[in-house]
Ligand SMILES: Cc1cc2nc3c(=O)[nH]c(=O)nc-3n(C[C@H](O)[C@H](O)[C@H](O)COP(=O)(O)OP(=O)(O)OC[C@H]3O[C@@H](n4cnc5c(N)ncnc54)[C@H](O)[C@@H]3O)c2cc1C
Ligand SMILES: *[C@@H]1O[C@H](CO)[C@@H](O)[C@H](O)[C@H]1NC(C)=O
Ligand SMILES: *[C@@H]1O[C@H](CO)[C@@H](O)[C@H](O)[C@H]1NC(C)=O
Ligand SMILES: *[C@@H]1O[C@H](CO)[C@@H](O)[C@H](O)[C@H]1NC(C)=O
Ligand SMILES: *[C@@H]1O[C@H](CO)[C@@H](O)[C@H](O)[C@H]1NC(C)=O
Ligand SMILES: *[C@@H]1O[C@H](CO)[C@@H](O)[C@H](O)[C@H]1NC(C)=O
């Protein structure tokens with residue numbers, strides 16, 4: 001930090017502002033999985049000065065840890081587990097966070113009709129053997145395309161060279177390769193297919209559940225600690241260079257450097273001067289609104305599809321402990337695994353423990369615009385339907401108590417076949433370095449913690465070139 005000053009930047013509508021000037025090599029927008037990783041690597045491994053701008057009061061993005069009051073136990077309701085890929089385990093080791101095999105709770109799974117909450121015993125899930133066989137085929141198929149999709153799309157083929165089967169609706173592709181038995185697992189892990197999996201392009205299913213996750217034979221998590229510990233320790237290390245509860249108000253970007261006016265919630269204002277900007281927050285139009293997008297950038301970033309998804313910890317009195325309740329579409333009867341999500345929303349409740357507290361993790365997502373309040377209403381009504389339908393033999397009301405609730409609304413690739421053939425992926429990657437701005441994070445590759453870290457490792461050397 002280089003002291004206090006007042007300034008007015010031509011081209012910035014904000015006029016004259018006063019505050020500290022921060023002069024760094026790289027400004028990092030967003031301090032979630034990829035932003036935290038990038039900041040640590042840049043400062044500690046590449047001797048580059050940084051500043052991180054994060055809108056929340058903490059680092060960690062989609063990691064959401066609920067600490068149960070009074071007892072020293074926490075429940076993870078966002079990111080839960082990790083798989084080894086790239087340098088994932090090294091990053092935990094670097095912060096002294098001990099990891100172990102994820103201790104999966106053994107739950108009693110039931111499927112209920114998403115329209116009325118009644119037990120759907122007429123749906124037969126695939127056997128373990130069938131699931132395993134279909135996943136083995138899927139691993140083979142994804143490996144064939146791993147070099148063009150992981151990590152990131154640096155080598156993705158243009159137009160005519162895109163393998164045509166990647167642009168088939170997944171329903172057709174799955175039938176061709178007999179993959180239906182893998183669909184429940186693919187959807188549960190990756191959350192792909194809200195509204196129906198069959199019509200989603202195979203490219204997007206492969207993006208959601210590609211070779212690294214398909215091949216992962218075991219999942220790990222921090223031993224006895226919360227997932228937030230990693231990010232707390234990263235914050236302790238970086239805190240002099242992190243602006244929390246802060247957002248960019250105005251920006252100018254040239255190849256020669258960038259200027260950002262950053263405001264914290266309490267009104268504190270800074271002028272950041274940096275040589276490069278690394279965008280790790282989702283590149284949605286609202287997030288990039290202050291950045292004065294040019295035509296080339298707008299053309300790319302205006303093609304995302306918004307998503308609505310929520311996670312939380314609830315007390316659901318009508319569901320017995322140790323149950324996992326999946327709401328599925330009756331279109332799947334008797335065993336159309338690809339049709340499980342043929343409905344405008346998805347919902348599941350999983351008992352979290354510790355025993356006796358009646359806590360459940362909820363995952364809820366829609367294919368239509370929805371507010372927090374409306375999401376809570378739909379979740380509560382869906383729980384009540386379990387009572388109405390007699391699913392758990394209880395007659396008392398099922399008043400849901402939301403003890404923690406957050407949204408993970410974001411954006412998704414749902415460009416048409418024509419847009420992909422017209423070079424969307426190349427146009428997206430052509431923005432790397434454009435106007436001294438670089439990108440990483442879930443939208444630029446495969447959206448898991450270890451894969452965004454691996455992607456970030458490929459972006460950093462390019463960003464640093466000529467700094
Ligand atoms: C419910 C759920 C469960 C998941 N479970 C797992 C799991 O078990 N394992 C796994 O590997 N992956 C999991 N994922 C995926 C994982 O969360 C993502 O792969 C990862 O978070 C992507 O990292 P990122 O840096 O791209 O985005 P994020 O981690 O979301 O980080 C983006 C950051 O940018 C900040 N930000 C956004 N807009 C702005 C702005 N305008 N200004 C400043 N800051 C901004 C956000 O607050 C956030 O901190 C899960 C995702 C969800 C939604
Ligand atoms: C790190 O960068 C600073 C400033 O550019 C320089 O003075 C220092 O020597 C560098 N340290 C290492 C270990 O490269
Ligand atoms: C996967 O590929 C390997 C090697 O190419 C082959 O031996 C194996 O039979 C394939 N497995 C499946 C399930 O397709
Ligand atoms: C949402 O899902 C429903 C049910 O599958 C489907 O009919 C509808 O077309 C979907 N809407 C959008 C916008 O995808
Ligand atoms: C809480 O649990 C953690 C991890 O199990 C442990 O390291 C810590 O000492 C505990 N704190 C208290 C106050 O018991
Ligand atoms: C739930 O499972 C745990 C073990 O994981 C067990 O200790 C507990 O008694 C079970 N609760 C009920 C209500 O069955």
Ligand SMILES: *[C@@H]1O[C@H](CO)[C@@H](O)[C@H](O)[C@H]1NC(C)=O
Pocket residue numbers: 391392393
């Ligand atoms: C509810 O009661 C029916 C009939 O008595 C029984 O078959 C079923 O297993 C019960 N369901 C649960 C979840 O206890």
